[in-house]
Amino acid sequence: MFLFDEATIGGVLRAFADEARALWGGHCSMRDVWAVASRHNLAGKKGAWQPKSLVDYHPAYRSEGASRSKANLLCRQFQKAAVHYDAARPPAEVSEMLAAGVSGLARAHGWKAANDRPVTAHNVWSALAHRDLALPRTVRRLLRDHVLAGTAVWEEAAWKAFMGALLPLFGPPPQGSESDIADLCAFVAEQKADLADPARRSTKQVQFDDLTLRLGSIHSVKGKSVDGILVLESEVWKGSSADEQCIDLTTVLPRAFGVTDELFTGVRLTAATNVFVGVTRPRELLGLALRKSHSSAVAAAAQEQGWTVIDLTTKVQQN
Structure with missing residues (x-):
């Protein structure tokens, strides 16, 4: 589980790649590894900062639908x-x-x-x-x-x-x-591709040494079995009113880790379905990325259940 804030969101993909390399070592090039989000297209900048789409994590990404x-x-x-x-x-x-x-x-x-x-x-x-x-x-x-x-x-x-x-x-x-x-x-x-990295040949993947991290929507991996996947916190949007929008992992993880027993309906049920699809794809490595500001109870419960929690904001402060 990776905790981040606005200053450290750009390091989430690399942190996941580091964990993948630690797990698979020299076999990374043969692994099918993904980072996915409920919303993966460009989103607006209105309101307080929050990770609305995959583009917030990797600005060079563009969906095929664009x-x-x-x-x-x-x-x-x-x-x-x-x-x-x-x-x-x-x-x-x-x-x-x-x-x-x-x-x-x-x-x-x-x-x-x-x-x-x-x-x-x-x-x-x-x-x-x-x-x-x-x-x-x-x-x-x-x-x-x-x-x-x-x-x-x-x-x-x-x-x-x-x-x-x-x-x-x-x-x-x-x-x-x-x-x-x-x-x-x-x-x-x-x-x-990304003008900051001319060697990066696709806006739908990121290369970390010998590890290729493929990018897309949760829907793009539906029905697939992959070696590793990182589910990125993002917005689920079904309309313009407040009760038709939510941030998926913030909504779903308290229930998933037993912090609450809330039942989901409407857009929150859609978020739960998306998260379920994402977390059931990987064979060996599962990562979750969520804002530190919304993670305290969830992160503590996750650690008690054996998860590794990596706080990217602390690493920045230490550096």
Whole structure:
């Protein structure tokens, strides 16, 4: 359990990463580790300070929903593949992302798979081979050199060079589709990452040495089993009135640790459901991050129950 205040909230993710490294040592690069929040998009600054969203903990984070209209662009899909590749994710995940992008490009050119079926990520390589046996190998080599090993998805000049090599393999666009294909193949710049750390390739993950900490909403890990997870205190918002908003961990943890026996309804029940989803995902490491100003009774109960409580505000004062 990590306790923080406005001055120390920026150190929460690193503190969790330190605990993960202490637990897994040299195996961190092979672990699936997340930091999640009930609310993960940008929130307003009205009223007294409180951690309203994941952005308060990592200002560079931006949810996919912030640019949903660009989610299916070729550059965005290849960016995801590059991020997964750099994070040593399973090769099958990376391959599927690359195949999804290529299949979209093939469909935009009017190509079909066998028996006039639509080209998909599952049949794209056979569809390309049907046109030219050497084509799948040629496209894969370009993806390896420019996307996985190169900088095409992060630098516009490199992207244009990549497109200059890739697009001719698909021939001229069908008449009337030139504009759509140009839009599909446009460079997407805003996901290039945190300007304070140019090496950080994604605003949806943070790299701490060999540990990749993936960021997202609690909903993004629903149904998954992960090695470790940090649930970040954030706002649950269902309306503009006071009884339609709450801060999830502040609301839920007193009941969870036996400090109160309050029953939850309305937005508070939603908060409890969110927290339950988050804390039941990890196999080995669970972290909770909450404001020190709202933690005294909960932190004491947690320590009695065997939890490690790390007070980041005290560490700052000692330094």
